[in-house]
Amino acid sequence: KAGVTQTPRYLIKTRGQQVTLSCSPISGHRSVSWYQQTPGQGLQFLFEYFSETQRNKGNFPGRFSGRQFSNSRSEMNVSTLELGDSALYLCASSSPDTWIYEQYFGPGTRLTVT
Amino acid sequence: TQLLEQSPQFLSIQEGENLTVYCNSSSVFSSLQWYRQEPGEGPVLLVTVVTGGEVKKLKRLTFQFGDARKDSSLHITAAQPGDTGLYLCAGDTSGTYKYIFGTGTRLKVLA
Numbered sequence: 222k223a224g225v226t227q228t229p230r231y232l233i234k235t236r237g238q239q240v241t242l243s244c245s246p247i248s249g250h251r252s253v254s255w256y257q258q259t260p261g262q263g264l265q266f267l268f269e270y271f272s273e274t275q276r277n278k279g280n281f282p283g284r285f286s287g288r289q290f291s292n293s294r295s296e297m298n299v300s301t302l303e304l305g306d307s308a309l310y311l312c313a314s315s316s317p318d319t320w321i322y323e324q325y326f327g328p329g330t331r332l333t334v335t
Numbered sequence: 336t337q338l339l340e341q342s343p344q345f346l347s348i349q350e351g352e353n354l355t356v357y358c359n360s361s362s363v364f365s366s367l368q369w370y371r372q373e374p375g376e377g378p379v380l381l382v383t384v385v386t387g388g389e390v391k392k393l394k395r396l397t398f399q400f401g402d403a404r405k406d407s408s409l410h411i412t413a414a415q416p417g418d419t420g421l422y423l424c425a426g427d428t429s430g431t432y433k434y435i436f437g438t439g440t441r442l443k444v445l446a
Contacts, residue, residue, distance in 0.1 A: 225377070256436075264378075264423065264436035277433040311377050322366070322427065324434070326377030 223248065225314050225327035233333045239300040242330045246293050246314030252276075253295040254324060255287055258309040267310075270295055299332075307334045339426055339437035347443045348414055356409045356440045358424035363404050365427050368434070372421040381409075414444045 226245045234240050246253050254277075255267040266279040270289035287297040293314075299306055309331050313324035342357045358367070366385045370378035382391050384400035384407065391398045395418075397410040411418055424437040 254434075263438050264425075266433060266435065269433065277431060279433075313377070322434070323368070323380055323383055325380065326370075328375070328377050 225312060225325055227310075227312055227327035227330050229330060230328065231331045231333075233335060234302050235335055236302055236304060238302050239298065240302060240332060241296055241298045242310055242312075242332075244295045244297075244312035244314075244327060246295070246312075247316075247325055250314035250316050250325075251293050252315040252322075253289055253293065254313045254315070255295070255297050256311045256313065257281070258311060258329070259307075264311070267297065302334045304334050306332065308332060339424060339435055341422075341424060341437040341440050343440060344438065345441050345443075347445065350415055350444055350446050351413050352444075354411050354414060354442070356411075356422055356442070357406065358408070358426075358437050359406045360426060360428075361405065362426070362428040365404075365429070367400060367404075367407050367424060367426045369398055369407070369409055370423045370425065372423060373419075378421075378423055411442075414442075416444045416446050418442060419444050 228243045252271045254269040256264050258264045267281055268275055268287050269277040273289045284300045289295045309329045311326050311329045313326045315322050315324050340359050348354055368383045369381045372378040382398045387402045387404045389400040395412045399408045422440045425434040427434050
């Protein structure tokens with residue numbers, strides 16, 4: 222089975238721009254979660270989508286948004302980028318068939334805002 | 336804000352030594368997971384524990400879930416350079432699939 226893939230792997234943007242990141246989950250997984258990882262704050266939960274619906278949301282401003290498509294692929298968007306948005310963005314997929322929510326992470330997208 | 340504290344933050348040891356990493360919270364977890372992350376990659380799930388007092392072994396790694404389900408430990412026996420990485424615990428306190436990650440323990444095993 223192919224793992225979780227994320228594109229692009231690296232991205233450099235300027236303050237004020239917007240960015241869209243993509244995540245393809247493991248085949249058959251319907252849940253996709255997004256996390257932001259920074260040296261200072263660690264791994265922080267952004268949101269989780271299940272069957273195209275946002276099921277959970279973390280404590281991030283409205284500039285961070287996401288969506289999930291019918292094939293379970295997910296995108297997250299960050300508008301009006303700030304320097305502090307520089308981070309590794311990780312997505313994780315999970316199977317609904319197990320009651321234990323085991324997450325499988327992609328390699329991440331490294332976003333640098335200048 | 337729920338907080339998962341890990342200790343120590345950093346650990347540098349010689350190959351062959353034993354070590355223990357701790358994950359503590361004031362909240363009760365419905366389940367708790369341990370991950371290892373290597374540079375440039377996403378975290379990889381090592382184990383999930385769900386029952387208070389549960390002990391799970393994965394080769395040289397032993398995971399324990401506290402009786403009250405508020406804390407957990409990871410013990411590595413005879414550490415090897417391949418164990419080097421960032422170890423993260425993650426807990427779900429509400430059963431809503433919203434995992435809170437710990438602050439992380441960065442381990443370096445020297446050959």
